[in-house]
Amino acid sequence: MAYLQLQGIEKFFGEHxxxxxxxxxxxxxxFIVFVGPSGCGKSTLLRLIAxxxxxxxxxxxxxxxxITAQPSSKRDLAMxxxxxxxxxxxxxxxxxxxxxxxxxxxxxxxxxxVERAAxxxxxxTYLQRTPKELSGGQRQRVAIGRAIxxxxxxxxxxxxxxxxxxxxxxxTRVEIxxxxxxxxxxxxxxxxxxxxxxTLADRVVVLRDGQIEQVGTPLELYDRPVNQxxxxxxxxxxxNVVPYGQLPQSVQQKxxxxxxxxxxxxxxxxxxxxxxxxxPVGGQVDLVEALGAETLIYVSTPGxxxxxxxxxxxxxxxxxxAVSLDIDASEAHWFDTAGRVVAGHAA
Amino acid sequence: xxxxxxxxxxxxxxxTLFLWMIVPLAMTIYFSFIxxxxxQPDESGFAGLSNFEYFVTDPSFGAAVVNTVLLLGxxxxxxxxxxxxxxxxxxxxxxxxxxxxxxxxxxxxVMPTVNALMWKNMMMNPIYGVLAQVxxxxxxQPVDWLxxxxxxxxIVMVSWQWLxxxxxxxMTALQSMNHEQLEASRMDGANYLQQLRYLYVPHLARSVAxxxxxxxxxxxxxxxxxxxxxxxGPGDASTNVTFLIFKQALLNFDAGVASAGALFAVVLANxxxxxxIRMVGKNLDK
Amino acid sequence: xxxxxxxxxxLGMLALRTAAAWGVALLLFxxxxxxxxxxxxxxLQAIAVPxxxxxxxxxxxxxxxxxxxxxxxxxxxxxxxxxxxTLLGLALAAPAAxxxxxxxxxxxxxxxxxxxxxxxMPAVGALVPIYVLAQKSHLLDTQLALIIVFALSNLxxxxxxxxxxLKDIPHEILEAARMDGATLWQEVRLVLLPLGMxxxxxxxxxxxxxxxxxxxxxxxxxxxxxxxxxxLIASYSSPEGLFWAKLSAASLxxxxxxxxxxxxxxxxxxxxxxxxxVK
Numbered sequence: 001m002a003y004l005q006l007q008g009i010e011k012f013f014g015e016h017x018x019x020x021x022x023x024x025x026x027x028x029x030x031f032i033v034f035v036g037p038s039g040c041g042k043s044t045l046l047r048l049i050a051x052x053x054x055x056x057x058x059x060x061x062x063x064x065x066x067i068t069a070q071p072s073s074k075r076d077l078a079m080x081x082x083x084x085x086x087x088x089x090x091x092x093x094x095x096x097x098x099x100x101x102x103x104x105x106x107x108x109x110x111x112x113x114v115e116r117a118a119x120x121x122x123x124x125t126y127l128q129r130t131p132k133e134l135s136g137g138q139r140q141r142v143a144i145g146r147a148i149x150x151x152x153x154x155x156x157x158x159x160x161x162x163x164x165x166x167x168x169x170x171x172t173r174v175e176i177x178x179x180x181x182x183x184x185x186x187x188x189x190x191x192x193x194x195x196x197x198x199t200l201a202d203r204v205v206v207l208r209d210g211q212i213e214q215v216g217t218p219l220e221l222y223d224r225p226v227n228q229x230x231x232x233x234x235x236x237x238x239x240n241v242v243p244y245g246q247l248p249q250s251v252q253q254k255x256x257x258x259x260x261x262x263x264x265x266x267x268x269x270x271x272x273x274x275x276x277x278x279x280p281v282g283g284q285v286d287l288v289e290a291l292g293a294e295t296l297i298y299v300s301t302p303g304x305x306x307x308x309x310x311x312x313x314x315x316x317x318x319x320x321x322a323v324s325l326d327i328d329a330s331e332a333h334w335f336d337t338a339g340r341v342v343a344g345h346a347a
Numbered sequence: 348x349x350x351x352x353x354x355x356x357x358x359x360x361x362x363t364l365f366l367w368m369i370v371p372l373a374m375t376i377y378f379s380f381i382x383x384x385x386x387q388p389d390e391s392g393f394a395g396l397s398n399f400e401y402f403v404t405d406p407s408f409g410a411a412v413v414n415t416v417l418l419l420g421x422x423x424x425x426x427x428x429x430x431x432x433x434x435x436x437x438x439x440x441x442x443x444x445x446x447x448x449x450x451x452x453x454x455x456x457v458m459p460t461v462n463a464l465m466w467k468n469m470m471m472n473p474i475y476g477v478l479a480q481v482x483x484x485x486x487x488q489p490v491d492w493l494x495x496x497x498x499x500x501x502i503v504m505v506s507w508q509w510l511x512x513x514x515x516x517x518m519t520a521l522q523s524m525n526h527e528q529l530e531a532s533r534m535d536g537a538n539y540l541q542q543l544r545y546l547y548v549p550h551l552a553r554s555v556a557x558x559x560x561x562x563x564x565x566x567x568x569x570x571x572x573x574x575x576x577x578x579x580g581p582g583d584a585s586t587n588v589t590f591l592i593f594k595q596a597l598l599n600f601d602a603g604v605a606s607a608g609a610l611f612a613v614v615l616a617n618x619x620x621x622x623x624i625r626m627v628g629k630n631l632d633k
Numbered sequence: 634x635x636x637x638x639x640x641x642x643x644l645g646m647l648a649l650r651t652a653a654a655w656g657v658a659l660l661l662f663x664x665x666x667x668x669x670x671x672x673x674x675x676x677l678q679a680i681a682v683p684x685x686x687x688x689x690x691x692x693x694x695x696x697x698x699x700x701x702x703x704x705x706x707x708x709x710x711x712x713x714x715x716x717x718x719t720l721l722g723l724a725l726a727a728p729a730a731x732x733x734x735x736x737x738x739x740x741x742x743x744x745x746x747x748x749x750x751x752x753x754m755p756a757v758g759a760l761v762p763i764y765v766l767a768q769k770s771h772l773l774d775t776q777l778a779l780i781i782v783f784a785l786s787n788l789x790x791x792x793x794x795x796x797x798x799l800k801d802i803p804h805e806i807l808e809a810a811r812m813d814g815a816t817l818w819q820e821v822r823l824v825l826l827p828l829g830m831x832x833x834x835x836x837x838x839x840x841x842x843x844x845x846x847x848x849x850x851x852x853x854x855x856x857x858x859x860x861x862x863x864x865l866i867a868s869y870s871s872p873e874g875l876f877w878a879k880l881s882a883a884s885l886x887x888x889x890x891x892x893x894x895x896x897x898x899x900x901x902x903x904x905x906x907x908x909x910x911v912k
Contacts, residue, residue, distance in 0.1 A: 050812060051811075051812075052808050052811070052812075071811070072808075072811045072812050073811055073812070073813075073814040073815060073816060074814075077812065078812060079808075079809070079812045081805045081808070081809060082805075083803065083805050085803065085805035085806045085808065085809040086806075086809075087806060087809070087810075087824060088806070088828065089827045089828060098810070098813050098823075099812075099813035099814050102813060102814045102815055102819060103814055146809075146813075150813075352732070352736070352817075353732035353733075353735075353736035353738070354732075356728035356729060356731060356732035357728070357729045357732045357733070357744070359724075359725050359728065359729070360725045360726055360728070360729035360748075360788060360792055361729065361744065361748075363725060363785060363788065364748060364751050364785070364788055364789065367751065367759075367785045367788075368751045368754070370762065370766075371758065371759035371762035371763055372754075372758070372759075372762075374761070374762035374765070374766075375758060375759070375761060375762055378761055378762070378765075385764075385765070385768070433657060436650060436653060436654050436657065437654050439650065441647060441650055441651040441654060442651055443651070443655065444654075446658075447654050447655060447658040448899075449896050450658040450659065450661070450662040451657075451658050451661060451662070452895065452896070452899060453662060453665055453892050453895070453896075454661065454662075454664075454665065455895065455902075456842060456846070456888070456891050456892045456894070456895030457665065457846075457888050457891075457892065458845070458846045458848065458862065458863050458866065458884075458887060458888055458891075459846065459848040459863070460848050460852075460863045460864070460866040460867040461668075461863075461866050461884040461887060461888050463867075464866055464867075464869060464880065464884065465664055465665075465668050465884065466664065468877055468880065469664065469667055469668065469671065469877065469881070470664055470667075475679075475680040475877075477663075477667060507661070507664070510661065512902075515899060515902065519900075564753050564755065567755045567757075568755045568756050568757050568849060570756075570757070570848070570849050570852070571848035571849060571852060571863070571867065574852060574867065575866075575867045588757075589755070589757040592757050592760065592761075593757070593760065593853070596760055596761050596764065597764070597853065602761045602765065605760070605761050606761045606762075609757055609758045609759075609760065609761060610758070612755050612757050612758055613754055613755065613758040616753060616754060616755045616758070617753065617754075619753075620750060620753035620754075623753070624746055624749060624750055624753070
């Protein structure tokens with residue numbers, strides 16, 4: 001029996017079926033990331049697990065107990081909100097000790113737990129301050145601290161990094177990963193940022209329109225996406241997806257029957273730019289992005305197809321130059337008209 | 348998730364407001380169709396439309412309507428025009444702005460009856476009043492305001508009291524003006540008058556509309572000032588519709604006619620209210 | 634923010650504007666200022682021609698007014714009716730505002746609009762029925778009648794203002810409390826109330842002001858027993874001449890606390906009386 005089990009979870013908003021029957025098994029100690037575009041239902045699903053929204057169908061089991069109808073206060077879950085949701089009228093210490101105070105825990109024990117959590121998060125000097133007096137990053141740590149102190153069964157994170165600037169985001173991401181390693185707590189983390197998903201997760205759940213598209217480890221999703229949506233969602237820059245009809249004949253030949261009105265998917269690192277004339281696939285450079293450690297080259301072919309190529313070496317190419325593309329068909333993913341993978345890695 | 352709880356919480360307020368609205372309205376409608384004298388509270392039968400007829404053919408009715416319109420119109424005009432002017436004047440900072448604001452808004456918090464008597468005795472008294480003294484100082488004959496110009500006197504009192512309200516509203520609206528827009532217009536070469544015409548006035552148009560409508564609704568019920576100073580007179584020179592209804596109800600004790608008049612006033616108020624509600628509704632959607 | 638903006642006008646204009654602003658303000662404030670001064674004069678000084686600006690102030694008027702037993706009665710009535718009606722109104726309005734702010738439903742907006750519309754009806758429209766009802770239930774000239782009427786008159790404003798204050802409190806803070814294990818009651822008591830206290834106070838203050846100054850119902854529904862200060866002052870309207878200093882003192886005492894309250898509740902005034910239509 002999984003630690004946290006979702007079976008057939010459904011949610012309606014009026015007539016609209018927002019969550020369409022989700023089944024998911026989460027093991028104890030796992031770091032699960034819900035990822036997907038806006039409106040896919042990831043936050044809604046998190047809130048259903050938290051008990052902040054009512055579950056309309058299906059069951060939710062935690063550690064053997066059915067908590068489907070339990071109110072949030074009794075589920076023993078802790079949530080870190082996107083806006084941190086700190087209590088503005090309480091000090092950092094009071095924010096972090098609130099839950100324990102409600103549970104009537106002995107004040108000495110509370111003090112010990114809060115101080116320990118504060119030490120882990122470098123908040124010890126801020127314990128008497130109010131949220132107003134803290135920076136965004138500090139508030140975020142208080143929000144996390146509030147959750148840690150409770151030692152709940154599951155931690156829930158709702159896009160915690162989206163309000164931070166880029167530098168802080170990267171730093172905090174590493175800290176969250178370390179925290180998980182040290183505490184080993186079961187965690188569900190919602191984000192729209194697939195970099196966070198790839199780096200933090202044990203397993204990733206890709207959601208679209210209230211349904212699970214694929215569940216797997218980050219690399220499984222990267223190497224073996226089951227459909228075009230997942231393929232394009234995971235990986236930066238986006239996987240090249242080119243309609244079958246725009247492909248040069250030499251490439252079309254390598255594809256299976258079912259992909260004929262579908263498309264091909266190629267990761268940028270599997271498309272190599274060579275000098276003009278060396279391969280049957282010719283094209284013209286549209287744009288070169290030199291990022292320092294890697295270079296991205298945007299190429300379009302006479303058939304109308306557009307590719308992004310990624311390489312580690314610097315290049316002297318410029319927009320307008322004629323080049324040819326070396327496509328590694330062994331790494332290609334072929335999709336049918338419905339976007340499902342038919343050949344290639346996951347087929 | 349509790350759906351019962353919010354309904355339960357809403358009930359006390361909604362029920363009382365509903366009663367507060369329906370019961371008087373129903374009773375007013377009822378009374379307007381019967382003959383009912385407050386001194387002899389045995390109802391004396393159906394009166395058809397005679398109450399309405401009586402109210403409308405009362406010799407003071409025409410005067411009351413005219414006075415009401417004059418009163419409303421003048422006060423609104425004065426408060427809006429002066430309110431905008433003052434708000435613009437104090438919009439930019441200057442030394443002592445805080446105190447000026449406090450001085451300007453004070454009249455609004457004065458009790459209407461104190462307001463009335465203050466003007467009647469201290470300002471407008473033809474012998475000892477301040478205005479009389481100022482007039483004498485300039486060699487003119489003091490004016491007996493309340494006797495010779497009763498409606499005008501009431502207008503002055505009410506305008507003085509409501510000017511702060513309008514000013515405050517316009518000050519608030521001006522604060523929300525987009526500074527970048529003003530700076531852009533300055534770079535485009537606009538002078539102050541042009542800014543007034545193209546930027547300030549359109550921005551204020553909305554709050555002017557709100558002030559006009561709110562004043563329409565509240566000023567219809569002007570009562571205390573008239574009651575305390577002129578009692579509607581001399582004759583009916585300063586009687587407004589509200590005072591006329593009051594006279595019928597509590598001086599003539601004719602509840603039937605008073606109710607007929609009240610319905611009339613309610614209809615008038617509702618017309619203004621419809622527009623105000625729509626405007627507020629639009630704001631709620633934001 | 635204002636320091637950063639460059640003024641539209643050069644310095645000469647600043648002096649002009651300052652003078653004009655002060656001039657207008659003093660002119661408009663003059664009647665009140667005169668009232669204030671007259672309260673400290675003797676009766677003879679009060680009617681002096683030409684008017685006296687310099688005189689030795691005296692407190693005799695205030696003493697005399699306070700000694701009149703009915704002044705204290707009326708003052709007590711004003712205090713009781715405005716405070717109790719505000720409390721009653723808040724008791725009715727707070728749950729409703731809470732329900733609408735946190736359990737937003739299809740009809741929330743309609744309900745708010747409807748509450749608004751009840752305020753639009755002119756008081757005179759309800760004069761006859763309310764008078765008759767009060768008469769029949771022997772509530773004429775009682776504090777209770779005034780308390781009920783004041784509370785109901787101001788109820789829409791109170792609901793509206795509390796609703797907008799509560800709406801500004803982020804939902805997530807309350808959800809966080811829920812996740813921390815708070816029951817609904819604990820949520821309200823430990824988180825909502827501290828955060829909403831400011832709004833509650835402002836709303837209460839504004840309605841206190843409105844109830845205190847209320848004259849229409851006071852004049853019509855009360856007399857010697859439950860009369861408020863508004864009615865007391867009105868009773869001085871018969872022309873008795875030589876008593877202006879005392880009238881000024883009485884008036885000053887009646888209006889002073891409210892005018893001061895008003896200075897502090899400017900913002901709420903705008904919000905409350907325009908039902909938020911002007912920000």
